[in-house]
Amino acid sequence: MINKLINRIGELEAPIVVGLDPMMSYVPNHLIEQGYKDKGENLEGVTEAIWLYNKGIIDAVYDLVPAVKPQIAMYEQFGLEGMKVYVKTLEYARQKGLIVIGDVKRGDIGSTSEAYATGHLGKINIGGKDYRGFDEDFITVNPYLGSDGILPFIEVCKQEKKGLFILVKTSNPSSGEFQDQLVDGRPLYELVGKKVAEWGELFMGESYSYIGAVVGATYPEVGKELRKLMPKTFILVPGYGAQGGKAEDLKFYFDNNGMGAIVNSSRGIIAAYRLPQYASYGEKNYADAARQAVIDMKEDLKKAWVKKSV
Amino acid sequence: MINKLINRIGELEAPIVVGLDPMMSYVPNHLIEQGYKDKGENLEGVTEAIWLYNKGIIDAVYDLVPAVKPQIAMYEQFGLEGMKVYVKTLEYARQKGLIVIGDVKRGDIGSTSEAYATGHLGKINIGGKDYRGFDEDFITVNPYLGSDGILPFIEVCKQEKKGLFILVKTSNPSSGEFQDQLVDGRPLYELVGKKVAEWGELFMGESYSYIGAVVGATYPEVGKELRKLMPKTFILVPGYGAQGGKAEDLKFYFDNNGMGAIVNSSRGIIAAYRLPQYASYGEKNYADAARQAVIDMKEDLKKAWVKKSV
Numbered sequence: 001m002i003n004k005l006i007n008r009i010g011e012l013e014a015p016i017v018v019g020l021d022p023m024m025s026y027v028p029n030h031l032i033e034q035g036y037k038d039k040g041e042n043l044e045g046v047t048e049a050i051w052l053y054n055k056g057i058i059d060a061v062y063d064l065v066p067a068v069k070p071q072i073a074m075y076e077q078f079g080l081e082g083m084k085v086y087v088k089t090l091e092y093a094r095q096k097g098l099i100v101i102g103d104v105k106r107g108d109i110g111s112t113s114e115a116y117a118t119g120h121l122g123k124i125n126i127g128g129k130d131y132r133g134f135d136e137d138f139i140t141v142n143p144y145l146g147s148d149g150i151l152p153f154i155e156v157c158k159q160e161k162k163g164l165f166i167l168v169k170t171s172n173p174s175s176g177e178f179q180d181q182l183v184d185g186r187p188l189y190e191l192v193g194k195k196v197a198e199w200g201e202l203f204m205g206e207s208y209s210y211i212g213a214v215v216g217a218t219y220p221e222v223g224k225e226l227r228k229l230m231p232k233t234f235i236l237v238p239g240y241g242a243q244g245g246k247a248e249d250l251k252f253y254f255d256n257n258g259m260g261a262i263v264n265s266s267r268g269i270i271a272a273y274r275l276p277q278y279a280s281y282g283e284k285n286y287a288d289a290a291r292q293a294v295i296d297m298k299e300d301l302k303k304a305w306v307k308k309s310v
Numbered sequence: 311m312i313n314k315l316i317n318r319i320g321e322l323e324a325p326i327v328v329g330l331d332p333m334m335s336y337v338p339n340h341l342i343e344q345g346y347k348d349k350g351e352n353l354e355g356v357t358e359a360i361w362l363y364n365k366g367i368i369d370a371v372y373d374l375v376p377a378v379k380p381q382i383a384m385y386e387q388f389g390l391e392g393m394k395v396y397v398k399t400l401e402y403a404r405q406k407g408l409i410v411i412g413d414v415k416r417g418d419i420g421s422t423s424e425a426y427a428t429g430h431l432g433k434i435n436i437g438g439k440d441y442r443g444f445d446e447d448f449i450t451v452n453p454y455l456g457s458d459g460i461l462p463f464i465e466v467c468k469q470e471k472k473g474l475f476i477l478v479k480t481s482n483p484s485s486g487e488f489q490d491q492l493v494d495g496r497p498l499y500e501l502v503g504k505k506v507a508e509w510g511e512l513f514m515g516e517s518y519s520y521i522g523a524v525v526g527a528t529y530p531e532v533g534k535e536l537r538k539l540m541p542k543t544f545i546l547v548p549g550y551g552a553q554g555g556k557a558e559d560l561k562f563y564f565d566n567n568g569m570g571a572i573v574n575s576s577r578g579i580i581a582a583y584r585l586p587q588y589a590s591y592g593e594k595n596y597a598d599a600a601r602q603a604v605i606d607m608k609e610d611l612k613k614a615w616v617k618k619s620v
Contacts, residue, residue: 079443133389146484174456
């Protein structure tokens with residue numbers, strides 16, 4: 001799956017993942033009305049609107065980008081009805097040829113991590129037949145519990161040829177409270193990064209490991225250091241755009257061949273119609289605005305990588 | 311809710327939470343057969359068996375303990391069908407008067423943490439009516455992303471009078487890989503513990519904060535230190551029994567009144583029938599074995615707290 005991700009990035013010249021984080025405030029009114037009309041003014045109606053919204057985005061961008069990253073919290077907030085739409089979104093994205101990164105940030109220990117891995121990446125055999133729970137291609141994982149928490153995920157990745165992105169340095173303002181604390185004179189995220197590189201050796205793809213890392217776009221100096229410490233680790237980069245990360249700051253996240261990283265944008269794409277530069281599309285044409293935002297992001301990211309691959 | 315938890319612990323003299331972590335290997339054969347018969351040999355059948363198993367445990371222990379702690383991973387591994395049984399288990403436990411601690415270990419940033427908080431502790435208003443997603447009384451939360459990740463949960467806790475248990479020092483063997491790293495000469499978990507105490511001041515109950523901590527039973531010296539650093543923080547203690555934590559080691563987790571902590575046991579109770587000392591119950595009487603295991607645990611824990619409250 002990591003090889004497929006890398007190939008698709010190369011084919012499309014787009015190291016871009018579209019974050020499907022459907023905040024209610026992003027969903028255009030006509031879709032809310034449609035959802036209420038089809039399913040009632042209740043949880044089913046709201047989640048139907050979210051499904052229609054996602055479908056519009058996927059239809060508008062699937063030929064431009066290799067992957068989407070649904071943020072499970074945005075579905076989980078609606079309980080079971082939300083989880084149904086999460087599954088429907090995963091299925092539809094895969095049907096359109098997209099790689100699916102589930103932003104689930106799970107993490108526990110031993111048999112519990114194994115259960116999460118089974119549910120999101122693996123399968124369960126009942127009476128000789130295999131069943132899958134959520135079935136993403138990659139998921140994000142939290143490292144706070146150490147190797148006991150991570151190794152069960154890697155076992156399932158090996159069986160399924162799927163992958164992980166482990167949180168190393170997150171993009172948020174307070175990420176430093178714990179992640180930047182100095183351990184033997186070096187920040188904790190470096191220690192986590194080194195561990196991710198070690199874990200990565202347990203399951204290598206052709207040029208990069210199936211076990212990747214999350215490093216925020218908002219701390220470019222950190223990205224530069226971590227790229228050196230984790231040369232075979234593919235990096236998922238949140239924080240571009242709305243959170244303040246700039247394309248030119250990302251050049252060190254990529255390797256000398258312009259590979260090695262994939263940049264996420266969520267509201268900058270899915271809610272592009274709310275930004276001044278795409279306002280002319282109007283709410284009804286939110287999907288066209290999203291498509292244009294992807295095209296513009298692809299161009300913008302060339303500041304970080306395409307020049308180097310010439 | 312923290313006041314209710316403390317009152318119930320006192321009334322029952324049982325600082326015990328029963329972990330509803332239904333590994334498939336724990337579920338007695340007669341329930342698997344029943345599940346298959348009722349719903350088919352598929353995901354529905356297996357999760358039906360898990361529901362029957364949980365119901366049996368809850369019926370056997372609800373008058374002895376204040377709370378149960380379903381581990382969501384064990385349900386999530388079965389995808390949507392598993393999540394349905396998670397919800398059904400929460401509802402049934404609450405109906406029986408139990409406080410429900412969802413062991414979900416979620417954690418993200420800003421609006422994403424807010425969405426998790428809404429889904430697990432809060433509510434959503436649609437057309438003037440409130441809807442709830444999973445609706446636990448407490449959940450566990452991962453602190454790796456710092457305050458940005460925690461404060462949105464606390465906001466929802468305040469609105470709902472519900473609580474959190476934030477991971478500080480986990481019970482697993484590799485928990486030290488990151489949690490024990492020295493920061494300014496003190497382990498990282500102490501820094502996290504201090505932060506949890508600070509966050510706790512944002513929402514105090516009568517004697518303890520609504521914002522609690524997870525500290526494993528397997529590191530009693532750590533528990534002793536953390537109790538001092540977090541005097542108003544209620545502690546959820548995993549790792550007793552099967553993982554090696556002993557009652558006599560837990561005395562420092564409790565305060566001078568024998569309060570301040572609640573000890574989890576999962577397989578030591580729900581799969582007690584598989585232990586030599588309860589083998590005579592047999593698989594079919596797994597629930598009676600679970601009840602006896604709770605009674606014995608209550609007695610055992612007196613080594614840690616009841617003597618002090620006399």
